[in-house]
Amino acid sequence: MGNFLTTATTMECPHGGQVLAVASDPSVSFGGNPVVLQNDTFTIVGCPFNIALAPHPCVQVKWIVAALRSTAGNAPLTTDSVGLCLAADQAPQGSVLIINTQQKASGL
Numbered sequence: 001m002g003n004f005l006t007t008a009t010t011m012e013c014p015h016g017g018q019v020l021a022v023a024s025d026p027s028v029s030f031g032g033n034p035v036v037l038q039n040d041t042f043t044i045v046g047c048p049f050n051i052a053l054a055p056h057p058c059v060q061v062k063w064i065v066a067a068l069r070s071t072a073g074n075a076p077l078t079t080d081s082v083g084l085c086l087a088a089d090q091a092p093q094g095s096v097l098i099i100n101t102q103q104k105a106s107g108l
Helices: none
Strands: 010-012 016-022 041-045 058-065 081-085 092-095 096-099
Touching: none
Parallel strands: none
Antiparallel strands: 010 016, 010 096, 016 041, 041 058, 058 081, 081 092
16 A cells, blocks of 8 residues: 655656656645646656667656555555656656655555
């Protein structure tokens, strides 16, 4: 049972780019930070990834697995969720890394 992710959760792409989350529904929050849902916007900034010396940075996260059961909204994300970092051409470039999040609430 993983802890819920919020807009204050620290996440990175596999290359060190920072993930910025924007919640579409701020009605559920922990510590004043809205819980993020599977279909919210997750933008990646500062990814240095290159292919054959040409920039090919991660630019967004597409979540594949969200919480299976929860009363915290529709498809909230937890530390057990799985997200893929994608380049602008939608090429998958690795899994998102969840560095830290709130520790007060969790879900399945």
